[in-house]
Amino acid sequence: xxxxxxxxxxxxxxxxxxxxxxxxxxxxxxxxxxxxxxxxxxxxxxxxxxxxxxxxxxxxxxxxxxxxxxxxxxxxxxxxxxxxxxxxxxxxxxxxxxxxxxxxxxxxxxxxxxxxxxxxxxxxxxxxxxxxxxxxxxxxxxxxxxxxxxxxxxxxxxxxxxxxxxxxxxxxxxxxxxxxxxxxxxxxxxxxxxxxxxxxxxxxxxxxxxxxxxxxxxxxxxxxxxxxxxxxxxxxxxxxxxxxxxxxxxxxxxxxxxxxxxxxxxxxxxxxxxxxxxxxxxxxxxxxxxxxxxxxxxxxxxxxxxxxxxxxxxxxxxxxxxxxxxxxxxxxxxxxxxxxxxxxxxxxxxxxxxxxxxxxxxxxxxxxxxxxxxxxxxxxxxxxxxxxxxxxxxxxxxxxxxxxxxxx
Amino acid sequence: xxxxxxxxxxxxxxxxxxxxxxxxxxxxxxxxxxxxxxxxxxxxxxxxxxxxxxxxxxxxxxxxxxxxxxxxxxxxxxxxxxxxxxxxxxxxxxxxxxxxxxxxxxxxxxxxxxxxxxxxxxxxxxxxxxxxxxxxxxxxxxxxxxxxxxxxxxxxxxxxxxxxxxxxxxxxxxxxxxxxxxxxxxxxxxxxxxxxxxxxxxxxxxxxxxxxxxxxxxxxxxxxxxxxxxxxxxxxxxxxxxxxxxxxxxxxxx
Ligand SMILES: Nc1ncnc2c1ncn2[C@@H]1O[C@H](COP(=O)(O)OP(=O)(O)OP(=O)(O)O)[C@@H](O)[C@H]1O
Ligand SMILES: [Mg+2]
Numbered sequence: 001x002x003x004x005x006x007x008x009x010x011x012x013x014x015x016x017x018x019x020x021x022x023x024x025x026x027x028x029x030x031x032x033x034x035x036x037x038x039x040x041x042x043x044x045x046x047x048x049x050x051x052x053x054x055x056x057x058x059x060x061x062x063x064x065x066x067x068x069x070x071x072x073x074x075x076x077x078x079x080x081x082x083x084x085x086x087x088x089x090x091x092x093x094x095x096x097x098x099x100x101x102x103x104x105x106x107x108x109x110x111x112x113x114x115x116x117x118x119x120x121x122x123x124x125x126x127x128x129x130x131x132x133x134x135x136x137x138x139x140x141x142x143x144x145x146x147x148x149x150x151x152x153x154x155x156x157x158x159x160x161x162x163x164x165x166x167x168x169x170x171x172x173x174x175x176x177x178x179x180x181x182x183x184x185x186x187x188x189x190x191x192x193x194x195x196x197x198x199x200x201x202x203x204x205x206x207x208x209x210x211x212x213x214x215x216x217x218x219x220x221x222x223x224x225x226x227x228x229x230x231x232x233x234x235x236x237x238x239x240x241x242x243x244x245x246x247x248x249x250x251x252x253x254x255x256x257x258x259x260x261x262x263x264x265x266x267x268x269x270x271x272x273x274x275x276x277x278x279x280x281x282x283x284x285x286x287x288x289x290x291x292x293x294x295x296x297x298x299x300x301x302x303x304x305x306x307x308x309x310x311x312x313x314x315x316x317x318x319x320x321x322x323x324x325x326x327x328x329x330x331x332x333x334x335x336x337x338x339x340x341x342x343x344x345x346x347x348x349x350x351x352x353x354x355x356x357x358x359x360x361x362x363x364x365x366x367x368x369x370x371x372x373x374x375x376x377x378x379x380x381x382x383x384x385x386x387x388x389x390x391x392x393x394x395x396x397x398x399x400x401x402x403x404x405x406x407x408x
Numbered sequence: 409x410x411x412x413x414x415x416x417x418x419x420x421x422x423x424x425x426x427x428x429x430x431x432x433x434x435x436x437x438x439x440x441x442x443x444x445x446x447x448x449x450x451x452x453x454x455x456x457x458x459x460x461x462x463x464x465x466x467x468x469x470x471x472x473x474x475x476x477x478x479x480x481x482x483x484x485x486x487x488x489x490x491x492x493x494x495x496x497x498x499x500x501x502x503x504x505x506x507x508x509x510x511x512x513x514x515x516x517x518x519x520x521x522x523x524x525x526x527x528x529x530x531x532x533x534x535x536x537x538x539x540x541x542x543x544x545x546x547x548x549x550x551x552x553x554x555x556x557x558x559x560x561x562x563x564x565x566x567x568x569x570x571x572x573x574x575x576x577x578x579x580x581x582x583x584x585x586x587x588x589x590x591x592x593x594x595x596x597x598x599x600x601x602x603x604x605x606x607x608x609x610x611x612x613x614x615x616x617x618x619x620x621x622x623x624x625x626x627x628x629x630x631x632x633x634x635x636x637x638x639x640x641x642x643x644x645x646x647x648x649x650x651x652x653x654x655x656x657x658x659x660x661x662x
Contacts, residue, residue: 362498363480364490365550365554367509378501
């Protein structure tokens with residue numbers, strides 16, 4: 001078993017360290033004591049109460065598991081379902097991995113640093129669980145693996161650590177959702193995620209967030225991509241939340257490695273989002289793309305993007321578009337850093353309201369003003385994501401479609 | 409029928425149409441001429457119902473209903489449609505979806521697109537990076553799906569290459585039910601009687617008239633429709649002596 005003594009010592013030192021950005025959270029306001037829940041068999045998943053099922057489905061879960069290569073479901077602090085349905089794809093609760101497998105040592109806290117801030121420290125000191133999803137060398141996901149972190153107990157602080165590994169030449173697709181039960185009001189989610197995309201592997205990670213209005217959310221993610229690897233990271237958050245701050249970092253450390261980030265955020269009144277992506281291009285032929293779409297209905301959205309080109313012959317592009325539908329603030333902060341000659345980096349940012357001209361054009365084809373507006377908004381949110389399996393594309397479309405009513 | 413009576417229109421506090429009288433009967437197509445900046449596009453946009461074109465006098469009646477103050481979409485639903493010169497791009501809205509939005513009923517967009525040689529554009533965002541000629545075909549495709557009774561065309565031939573000109577010309581003729589003589593069992597006279605579609609086409613070059621002869625020509629000059637005549641005659645006159653002379657000569661000879 002992995003001795004985490006040293007990690008704990010380092011974490012202790014960061015226990016009061018505020019995050020680099022985003023509003024500070026008083027961890028004493030939340031309770032991180034274990035909440036017992038019983039394990040569910042496959043057939044029990046479809047027997048969950050209807051409102052709960054609905055919340056899970058909205059976060060991208062397929063409770064029949066028919067079109068999934070594996071499932072990880074955590075409720076509050078407990079793993080209530082975890083298993084794989086495909087050879088070559090492993091899905092393991094991280095606590096079990098830490099107990100049973102030596103190899104986990106090579107990954108656990110190897111990209112993210114435990115002393116980053118009080119949230120990473122809390123994730124180590126008060127670790128509840130989390131998932132390890134690993135595609136063995138050459139394995140190819142037929143159906144995406146699904147993972148869901150579900151919060152049910154009001155006032156809970158959920159501490160999660162996830163590790164995702166796509167071994168050489170593998171192809172792994174994951175859909176992960178975070179959601180809260182219908183009665184849940186407030187809580188804190190702390191989630192550390194480390195992604196390893198090895199040589200010529202392909203990893204797509206699609207995350208759908210469905211929080212409650214008074215939820216606080218602090219994910220901390222770091223990824224590395226080796227030679228020829230591809231990391232596709234999609235993020236969708238269209239529901240209210242009190243405060244969500246994350247700034248995942250990716251290191252493109254092998255030749256011809258690629259990372260593409262797509263995010264869609266809809267900000268409701270009273271919600272604060274500080275969301276970005278940072279990609280270091282550290283090797284020849286690396287490619288990075290960050291594309292974000294933000295809509296504010298009165299929420300406060302900071303959309304960040306930071307691309308760092310450290311060697312020649314890299315290409316990076318950042319595109320950030322914001323639409324103000326009904327008040328609120330969208331603050332786009334695109335950053336480009338070229339450290340040597342021969343980098344090709346660009347960005348494009350635009351924040352505005354819907355052009356009247358587009359509305360009238362559609363009206364002249366017979367659409368009402370409201371229909372025209374929602375058509376334009378749907379178009380704005382539909383980004384082409386090359387390399388994403390159609391099934392996951394459908395999940396994204398569904399998430400957009402379902403919250404369409406709230407957007408308008 | 410479209411009836412416009414003593415219409416006055418302001419745009420950005422400037423009077424651009426002073427006095428417009430116009431009647432287009434079912435089955436008729438009028439060709440609209442006029443120098444740059446004379447207000448041709450403005451007239452079409454006013455008929456379509458764009459609110460920035462402020463109507464300060466007169467009225468517009470369509471199919472017996474006073475539409476002077478009707479919103480754009482209600483005019484579209486009544487059967488007015490327009491082919492624009494510079495339509496806006498709508499990011500993320502595929503041409504295919506746009507064609508479906510235009511049609512009130514189920515349509516086969518592949519089939520319609522094939523008719524205007526536009527199949528490969530169906531999965532592109534509407535108007536995004538379309539060339540001048542491509543815009544025309546896209547607009548026609550939308551009108552085909554929409555199938556309105558009164559069609560307003562803003563310079564449908566400008567920017568269209570020679571090969572596509574025939575396509576555009578024939579498509580407009582079909583939309584306006586003006587290629588009836590191609591149908592074997594229909595005489596020219598009969599197709600004229602059955603024809604219901606109305607058209608108003610802006611042109612500078614008159615190329616469109618190689619594919620359909622309008623019933624009437626109109627010249628918009630100095631905020632007014634200054635003459636009504638055979639469209640070919642107007643075109644020849646303008647070509648020979650310019651708008652100013654042409655308006656005078658025709659007005660005097662009337
Ligand atoms: N937004 C605007 N503000 C002020 N004036 C405008 C605006 N848009 C158009 N105009 C003016 O209104 C007048 C009529 O323009 P319109 O586009 O209707 O002319 P047109 O006859 O279609 O010209 P063309 O043959 O060049 O297409 C022009 O003088 C034009 O400059
Ligand atoms: Mg014009």
